[in-house]
Amino acid sequence: MNKILSFFLTFFIFIYPINSIASSTKSIGEKGDPKNIDRVIKIKMYDNYYEPNSITVKKGETIKFVITNLGEMVHEYNIGTKEMHIKHQPEMQRLIDHEIITFDKIDKKKMKEMSKKDHSLAHSHSNSVMLEPQTKGEIIWKFSKDIELEMACNIPGHYESGMVGKIITK
Numbered sequence: 001m002n003k004i005l006s007f008f009l010t011f012f013i014f015i016y017p018i019n020s021i022a023s024s025t026k027s028i029g030e031k032g033d034p035k036n037i038d039r040v041i042k043i044k045m046y047d048n049y050y051e052p053n054s055i056t057v058k059k060g061e062t063i064k065f066v067i068t069n070l071g072e073m074v075h076e077y078n079i080g081t082k083e084m085h086i087k088h089q090p091e092m093q094r095l096i097d098h099e100i101i102t103f104d105k106i107d108k109k110k111m112k113e114m115s116k117k118d119h120s121l122a123h124s125h126s127n128s129v130m131l132e133p134q135t136k137g138e139i140i141w142k143f144s145k146d147i148e149l150e151m152a153c154n155i156p157g158h159y160e161s162g163m164v165g166k167i168i169t170k
């Protein structure tokens with residue numbers, strides 16, 4: 001295929017939809033200030049569930065999530081509405097189709113290359129973290145909105161098999 005054409009195809013089927021998700025995160029709260037953390041919540045990820053799988057936060061609270069992947073597969077911890085997760089799942093499928101995510105590896109180099117074509121891709125996911133087995137990550141999130149949220153892993157098949165939990169805002 002013509003190189004220019006294939007670049008644009010990649011842009012539209014791969015990068016563009018991820019950007020559209022990033023802009024919608026404002027409706028669910030905001031990236032928290034690391035100097036202003038109210039509480040730390042530890043989350044463990046297994047194949048395919050979270051522990052705990054339900055948390056309660058106060059409106060306005062800034063939570064630092066410390067997430068550990070204790071499973072054997074790559075997992076994601078993503079804060080969003082049910083609709084956001086459902087919308088995000090085909091995008092995750094694309095990462096798998098491009099072999100950026102395999103069973104237990106994330107090809108960060110390939111991911112970085114994709115983000116060079118679009119800078120916003122590199123830092124657009126302040127509400128989610130994707131982790132290889134036996135690795136740890138953090139999210140600092142301020143729950144400033146009154147909205148029903150879920151923590152979910154959008155790697156194909158995981159949400160359906162129970163890798164989803166409630167975030168109750170009070």
Ligand SMILES: [Cu+2]
Pocket residue numbers: 048074075076153154155158163
């Ligand atoms: Cu998962």
